[in-house]
Structure formats: structure tokens, C-alpha cells
Amino acid sequence: MMNSIVQYLWLIPAIPLVASFVILSLSNRQRATAAALAIGGQLGSLVVSLLALSVTLSAPGFRAFQNFTWFTFGEHALRLGWVIDPLAAAMVVMVTFVGLCIFVFSTGYMADDKNFVRFFAYLSFFSSAMLGLVIANSLLLLFISWELVGLASYLLIGFWIERPSAAAAAKKAFITTRIGDLAFLLGIVWLYGSSGTLLFYDDGRGCLENSALLVLGATTTSIALLIFCGAVGKSGQFPLHVWLPDAMEGPTPVSALIHAATMVAAGVFLVARMFPLFSHGAIAGVTPSLTVVVWIGVITALMAALIAIAQMDIKRILAYSTVSQLGLMMVSLGVGGVIAGMIHLLAHGFFKALLFLGAGSIIHACHHEQDIRRMRGLRRLMPITFVTYTVGMLSLSGLPLFFAGGWTKEGILEATSHWSSSPLPYYLMLFGVVLTAFYMTRQMLYVFFGNPAGAAAHARENRPNMTLPLVVLAICTVGLSVFLTPAWPWLNDYLAGKVPEIDFSELFHPLMFLSLALVAGGIGAGFFVYRDVRDTDPLERAQPAAFRFLANRMWLDEFYGATVIALARISSKFADFMDRYVWDGLVRLVGVIGHLLATLTKGFDERGINAGVDEGTVGARGLGALIARRHSGQIQTYLGAIAVGMVALLLLYAWLG
Amino acid sequence: MTPTLQYFLIASSLLFSIGLLAVLSRRHAIFILIGIELMLAAANLNFVAFWRFNPDPAETTGVIVAIFAIAIAAAEAAVGLALVIAVYRHYRTTSVDHLDQLKG
Numbered sequence: 001m002m003n004s005i006v007q008y009l010w011l012i013p014a015i016p017l018v019a020s021f022v023i024l025s026l027s028n029r030q031r032a033t034a035a036a037l038a039i040g041g042q043l044g045s046l047v048v049s050l051l052a053l054s055v056t057l058s059a060p061g062f063r064a065f066q067n068f069t070w071f072t073f074g075e076h077a078l079r080l081g082w083v084i085d086p087l088a089a090a091m092v093v094m095v096t097f098v099g100l101c102i103f104v105f106s107t108g109y110m111a112d113d114k115n116f117v118r119f120f121a122y123l124s125f126f127s128s129a130m131l132g133l134v135i136a137n138s139l140l141l142l143f144i145s146w147e148l149v150g151l152a153s154y155l156l157i158g159f160w161i162e163r164p165s166a167a168a169a170a171k172k173a174f175i176t177t178r179i180g181d182l183a184f185l186l187g188i189v190w191l192y193g194s195s196g197t198l199l200f201y202d203d204g205r206g207c208l209e210n211s212a213l214l215v216l217g218a219t220t221t222s223i224a225l226l227i228f229c230g231a232v233g234k235s236g237q238f239p240l241h242v243w244l245p246d247a248m249e250g251p252t253p254v255s256a257l258i259h260a261a262t263m264v265a266a267g268v269f270l271v272a273r274m275f276p277l278f279s280h281g282a283i284a285g286v287t288p289s290l291t292v293v294v295w296i297g298v299i300t301a302l303m304a305a306l307i308a309i310a311q312m313d314i315k316r317i318l319a320y321s322t323v324s325q326l327g328l329m330m331v332s333l334g335v336g337g338v339i340a341g342m343i344h345l346l347a348h349g350f351f352k353a354l355l356f357l358g359a360g361s362i363i364h365a366c367h368h369e370q371d372i373r374r375m376r377g378l379r380r381l382m383p384i385t386f387v388t389y390t391v392g393m394l395s396l397s398g399l400p401l402f403f404a405g406g407w408t409k410e411g412i413l414e415a416t417s418h419w420s421s422s423p424l425p426y427y428l429m430l431f432g433v434v435l436t437a438f439y440m441t442r443q444m445l446y447v448f449f450g451n452p453a454g455a456a457a458h459a460r461e462n463r464p465n466m467t468l469p470l471v472v473l474a475i476c477t478v479g480l481s482v483f484l485t486p487a488w489p490w491l492n493d494y495l496a497g498k499v500p501e502i503d504f505s506e507l508f509h510p511l512m513f514l515s516l517a518l519v520a521g522g523i524g525a526g527f528f529v530y531r532d533v534r535d536t537d538p539l540e541r542a543q544p545a546a547f548r549f550l551a552n553r554m555w556l557d558e559f560y561g562a563t564v565i566a567l568a569r570i571s572s573k574f575a576d577f578m579d580r581y582v583w584d585g586l587v588r589l590v591g592v593i594g595h596l597l598a599t600l601t602k603g604f605d606e607r608g609i610n611a612g613v614d615e616g617t618v619g620a621r622g623l624g625a626l627i628a629r630r631h632s633g634q635i636q637t638y639l640g641a642i643a644v645g646m647v648a649l650l651l652l653y654a655w656l657g
Numbered sequence: 658m659t660p661t662l663q664y665f666l667i668a669s670s671l672l673f674s675i676g677l678l679a680v681l682s683r684r685h686a687i688f689i690l691i692g693i694e695l696m697l698a699a700a701n702l703n704f705v706a707f708w709r710f711n712p713d714p715a716e717t718t719g720v721i722v723a724i725f726a727i728a729i730a731a732a733e734a735a736v737g738l739a740l741v742i743a744v745y746r747h748y749r750t751t752s753v754d755h756l757d758q759l760k761g
Binding site: 635640 | 682
């Protein structure tokens, strides 16, 4: 049984991949077939994932892998493989399940789109790439899937390619993450050069196992940091977070997929997977590379939470909340709370998908209006969306007891409070909790409360294929919390490879009351500030300068425009100058010399030789005109002639033997 | 069924023919570029196939050549696209039917 599931593990990414290729070959009118194939593919993957999960439940800390040789190159053999352990199993189940909900939702959301079929092909491809990334047992295979995820995100963010802003956002996402990926690739090459393997687990010889880590010694810090650069790009960490809010140009289901199940989860997953490398040689759980991870996470979490306060686009608020939550997860990984970070990632997958699909439901009902100032009072018009969105919002804010996000966030706070290097991240994270509750309350009050007006006035609840995924995800968000309580931390212990025990005395942790107070404070402050919302934000009236600073995303895009992009522009101007004047000048110099020589010979030619030859050229001219007629100027005709000639030569060759 | 050299050669000839067909029949310059890329890929496939079926596994010339060819193809694609853009700016079209300045 143990080996058999490993042998079929490749089916998890393969099923959606095949579905994606089949859908691509469909015609634009076969909408129902396309949606059925995509959803069926996802369902098939979910079934295999659940089987894999059930196998990992058989023993605590279960791990099985299968490696194979991709190709041998001289003395080197490049080997790839699959691995299933609690980390991978929990991720594949989350990705396929959340993906399934998003796929179903998309059948409603994209119903009017003319490229419906293509959309589902890309969605399947996206999901397949992410699943491949999760089950990879080789950094190389992980990197291949990683890049495929990047490609899929490019295709989907720029799905509405006719909008220039969507095309620009897709390019921005692709290029920004590419900066991180370059460093990641260098890290991979370095790791391979020093340890000679890219397999994670290989019966004691893998790069995450002790023997390889010992060989690496002090270079682990540099390699880990290079690999972390990749995670910074993909998971939208400061300073490469700028692409993530712009990625909102894609259709809302895509945002849900990017922010919940795929893409941004990849970076956090990568750090969690490579954790032995990051933590190698740790003294009291602190290594230089992990310290970098913590501080990048702290900066990202706080910065994004602050920016989210001043955003007006419903999806952008959620985008910054994702950036902020990812920062929180990075902090957790950095302080050594890998399990806490991972379960927050899993829970976040559910409630963030719920929030994005809820936002999609609102946007769909309000005829693609995304500005929260033009929505009002949707509470009564869209009751299902309202209730499910509230569940998502409370979970994101981290209200304890009934919502998954509350427990996982506490796990992270708990881990952070024990960090031996500095207590500062802990206090900053507590502040982040207040901010999160505050900006989510602000959004809720804008969108759902008050009297319906503006674009919202004629909104109606969407059809079941859009509301059903919301309800399912909301139930999961609440239901998941059963497995997360400190009294019965099932998911925790499952990932940690321990046997879960029930201990009700753990349920009421002092941290829970602190967290409850902070969340209540944030929500209360939100209610106080936004008790009657008007067109200008109350904070904007109070602090226009600070508000503008945040609303313009701390001018970071402008800053990059003035530095990095300007530098690129100057260097290309320089290259252009060199090309035009220096190298071209050299070429022209040669030309001038040739010209001079030609002028010298010209006189001799014209007087001495031409006179006689002119007489003889009449016939040649006639022949030339005849040949010139064959020269249509159509390159393809010439190429065709070359091809025919080549085939003729080949035939001749074959005939002559 | 174990793959033999013949399968790879057939695949690469097919790839080459498809590429050639695209170059000869497509009117859009970008499709012609894609066709050229296909033909290059066919050539690379040949290199790698012959390397793979070489009895001496330590001999890596074939695959090294293929890697170089891929790198050069990337540069070639960049130049080709730049040419297409330049042609588009100049003639306001990328249909090769309209580009007949070479006419005799």
C-alpha cells in the first residue's frame, strides 16, 4: 500500500494537465465540455490526493518517495522524484479542494466571457503546475513546476489581454518574479555544485538530509538566502511584492487561485520544504538566513496591512491582506514555527479563497464595479454572500474559537513569542493583528452596511453555481477549526508527525484572550471610525497626507520607477548610443574606405574599360530582365525554391545511393 | 516498445516539415519566426537523439551543441522579434506578402 500510492502520485498533477491540453484543443463553443473536463480533472486529482492523505495517516511522520533518473550526462545523473509526507499531502488536498470550488465558481463568473474555454484550460494548467510543485522530491522538478506556475499566472493575469492595464500587470508579475527566480536558480546551481544532488529525500543522501548538510557546512546560509529570494518573488514579500496587487487585473477567480491555493503559497511552501537547509547549524533556533526571513516577513506584514487601510478597490484590499498574511507566515517559518506557518497557509487558502470568491460575487452582481465607495448596503440584497463573507472576514481578522484563521494565527503568535533573538517581531505582529481586524471591518462597513446605492442598488444574489462554492468554503473555514484547537491540535500533530492527544486544559490559553482583545479592539476601532461612511474616507479627512501616502502604496512603485526602471532605461540608452554611433561608426568607416577605393577605380573603369564592354551588354540585359521577372520579392517564394531544391538533392542522393 | 533512434529521427523530420510548412505558408511574420523555431528544435532533437544513442556515454558533444544551439536560438528569436517590430513600425504591417522590396 505504501509503495503503491507513491507510484500513482504523478497522477495528481497529470490529470489536470491532460485536461488542460484536451480543453485547449476544443473549439470556442464547447463551453460545457471545457468546464466539465476542468472540474472533472480537478475532482480526479482530489480523489488521488485524498487517497494519498489517507495513506499518510497510517503512521505518524509518514514519508514515502520514489526517485528516477531523468537522464545521465557524462558522470552526472539528473534525478527527479515524487514525495508524499504530511506536508505535501495536506497541501495537495487543500490545493485541489480550493481549486475545485474556484473552478465551479468560475462557471458562473466567466459565463459571459468569449474566451471561456481557454480560461478553463489555463486554470487547469495552473492547478497542475502547483500540484507538481508540491509533490516534487527534487529541487529541479520543483523549479520546473515553479516556472510553469509563473507562466500560468502570466497567462491568467493577462487573460483580458485587450485591456492594456491587464497586459502590463501580467508582464509586471512575470518580470518581478523573474528577478527572484534568477537568484533561486543560482541557489539551485550552487547547491548542486556543492552537494551533488537536488533530491530532497534519498535514503540519507538527499540534500535535506544530514550527510549533504554536513558537506555544505557554512555555505548553507548563502544558498538558503538565494533560494529565499525565489520565495520573496513568488510570495510577494517586500521588496518584490509590487506585482501582487497589480495582479488584480486578472479575472476574480484567478485572483482567488493565485492568492489562496497556488502561486503565492508556493514561496511559503518552498521555505517550509527547505527548512532543514535554512535551519542547519541553528543556535537556539536562530540562523542568519532565518533571521532574514523573519525581518522580511515583519516588514512585509506591517507595510501591507498599513497600505490595505487606504485602498478603495475591494480586490486590492484583499490583495494587500494576502501580502500581509504571507509576511506573517514567513515570520512564523523564520522563528522556527514551520508547522504553525504551514497550517496558517492551509487555513488561509480556505478563507482567502472564500473572501476572493465573495468579492467576485459582489463584483459580478454590481456589474464589474470594484470601488467600495460605490457599493453600499449589500447585506440585504446578497444575504448568502454577506454571511459567507463575514465568516471569511472574521477568520482573516483572527477571531478565535470558531474560525480557522484565529487558531492558526495564535499558533504563529505563540511561536513568535518564543523567538530567542528579539521580542520585537512579536509585538509588531500583535499590532498587525489589530490592523487586519481594522481594515477588514472598514471594508465590511463600506460594502455591506448602509442603504443600497450606486452600482449596488440593483444587485441581486448570484446563482447557485456561484453561491455554492462560497457556502462550502465557509463551512470548511469553520469546520477546519475543529482540527486546530489547542485542546486537540490534530492538524498540528499530523504535520509534526506526532500522535494527537486531547487535553482540554490547553483550550483556554492566555494568548487567546490577548488575541481576542486585540481583534475586538481592531473591529471596534473600525466600527467607531466608519460608523457612518461617506464618500471621503474619515481617515482621509483626518490625515490627508498620511492617507495619500498609504493610498499610493507608499510610493514604492514610483520609487522603483525612479531607480530600477530608470537604471534599465539609462543602460539601454547607453547600449543604443554605442550601437548607433560607436559600432555603427566603425562599420561606416569601413564603408567610407571602400567608397574611396571605389571612386579611385571608377575613373579608370569608366574611361578605360566601359566603352568597349557597353557594346556587349545588350544581350545580357535582356537575359537579366527575363530573370528579374522571376524575382517577385516574396521571400516565401524564394524559400519554397530552396526547399524544393533541397528535396530534389535529397532524392538524388537517395537515388544514387 | 523501446524507443529506437528511428523514432526520434521520424519525430524530428516531422517537426522540421511542420516548421518548414509554417515558414512557407504563413503570411504573418511572427508565425514564420515560430516555424523557424520549430525547425531549430528539430535540429536540436537530432543532436540529442544521436548523443543519446551513441554507445559511448562519456561523449557529450551532441548535447553540448544542442545547449549552445538553444542559447543561440534564444538570441536569434530576440533579434527576429526586434526585426518584426522594426518592420511593423516601418510598413505598418507584418504580412510578408507586402514586404517585396527585394523585387528584381
